[in-house]
Amino acid sequence: TEEFNFEEHSHRRFNPLTNSWVLCSPHRTKRPWQGQNEVNNNELLPEYDPKCYLCPGNERAQGAKNYNYESTFIFSNDFAAVKIEQPEYLPQEQTDKFSNLLRAEGVRGECKVMCFSPKHNITVAEMTEDAILHVIQSWIKIYQEMSTKPYINYIQIFENKGSIMGCSNPHPHCQIWCTETIPEEPSKELLSMKNYYEKNHSCLLCDYIYLETIKLEQKPRIICENDSFLCLTPFWAIWPYETMIISKSHIISLFDLNDRNKLQQDLANIIRRITCKYDNVFKSSFPYSMGIHQAPVDDKDHTNDSHLHFHFYPALLRSPTIKKFLVGYELLAEPQRDLTSELVAEQLKNSLPFVFLWRFA
């Protein structure tokens, strides 16, 4: 009789970081696509756009003027989702069972924007390792700076790349949202890692790295690595081309990279390689949301429940114009994927880690 096979049969995989499941239906890849097609945005852009509010020297939405920056540039988001100055929220006293049904809390904080480069038409994949190193050093600096501020307990750095990821400006940039509260996703990860540590006296991600790089004979999910960082498709990935960059040593935040040149260099190297590999999959600039998970900056000790890592959540499914929709079943029931993590790792492993020169084609 036939044996159960991850490449053929429907199964769920468990995400130990968020404590949740994803449904995998590998045979669904045969399904023809008759739905919406995205615009393939391989448009050639100018190096400087006079109408871009992120380009050097230009004016922003609320009138401020960017200075003539030469590498990275940080400023306060003109439409910040959270602000430092707002009245304190004083909830009504919890008197009955109904109060938990209308529960709220105030959230103070700051939102920053960081341009990666003065060049309007470059992407991380096309930047040199030195230029990416400069971005990393700016991340370390802003993480340090924001961590000393009152009302800031968590710092979420993320990049939306590509218009299908809701990015409203192609100028390469990321955002830094700093909040009083620790948001949902990092909270779930902190809790899972804490529980894992209490049970096993080891770090969940340290163990996961050991499993993927040493314990397993075949290395079915590893895409690339260097001395300090590993890039893989997690066993429990949701998005078709989802990957993680994990630090090989147990460092818990960007703070731990401070003054450690080798670690910073290796991080720049692996970021360049995975972003180039992405662009080479469909020979086009690959849209994704990317973000850093690390220790909160509250006053607790996070040695045992944090481990620096990056998540890449790309939207594409099978061509530059066909994306994966996380809709009906995903929103109502459970995330669902067609390709297995192992197949995607194989594809990304074979994808070249060098800049894809479509813009000069």
Next chain:
Amino acid sequence: TEEFNFEEHSHRRFNPLTNSWVLCSPHRTKRPWQGQNEVNNNELLPEYDPKCYLCPGNERAQGAKNYNYESTFIFSNDFAAVKIEQPEYLPQEQTDKFSNLLRAEGVRGECKVMCFSPKHNITVAEMTEDAILHVIQSWIKIYQEMSTKPYINYIQIFENKGSIMGCSNPHPHCQIWCTETIPEEPSKELLSMKNYYEKNHSCLLCDYIYLETIKLEQKPRIICENDSFLCLTPFWAIWPYETMIISKSHIISLFDLNDRNKLQQDLANIIRRITCKYDNVFKSSFPYSMGIHQAPVDDKDHTNDSHLHFHFYPALLRSPTIKKFLVGYELLAEPQRDLTSELVAEQLKNSLPFVFLWRFA
């Protein structure tokens, strides 16, 4: 000094059904939009499309032929995400801490598709209450039928409407995915409702209805209601125009609607009203994912942890072509919304509950 105000200041709201938080930044609505615009798909379609695989009499992807149905029509999904026939998954014995890091389970089940109408160019909003009643009766029937099958413990009925919701065919239809496992979202709701019941000896959603319809003096989140059902924007909504339909009496599944004509009629009535209201917000066919949450069909008693309700998750933010992107911060940190639930309820309350005749304009 200024007082804290939900319409002005950033806050989080707690979702007691899924036990999670959403960040609300009401002042962000002032932000100009320079990002991707969707296609406004107000195209006139024919009543019958010879190339549609859902139209009566036509051939489907794998060669089967639809019969000449006159109201609803159910068939097995030609690219089912789960199947009844597959080998059993036998995980390796859990011997060490690493086994929880590569945890999986097999999932058997069945996927069905249900056409709402033989007409290719109609939507739920444009159907008569009698035609919607027929859809409801078909839901009841399929829920009963599937619940008796082996390997089926949960039945997820959902509709993806509109191409921006990943719907690949405009012919009005929903899907029914039946699985051995109880998926993530209903699992979370079942657990929260169970915990609530154990603590308070009452049903979470019964209490929430009492709170919104009777206990609160102003009714800031109620959109419309009839004798049996209530439609509101939940306090903790994530999507800008998210709503819920909740049954006023404590019924736990579609099964409880069987042979109860008044309940069925009232459900048809409220579905028609909210879908029409949606179309009237931006004077265009309103895309959404919609789904039913109800009791699992496993052999447990779900009297205390289930309560029949519908979720509507529409994608639009502020026009037929500007959608809300749940991307970077939402994927990495926490869902974020701009409009408050109360403002949206006001807008939907004022939106007409009659069919919007754009297709005949």
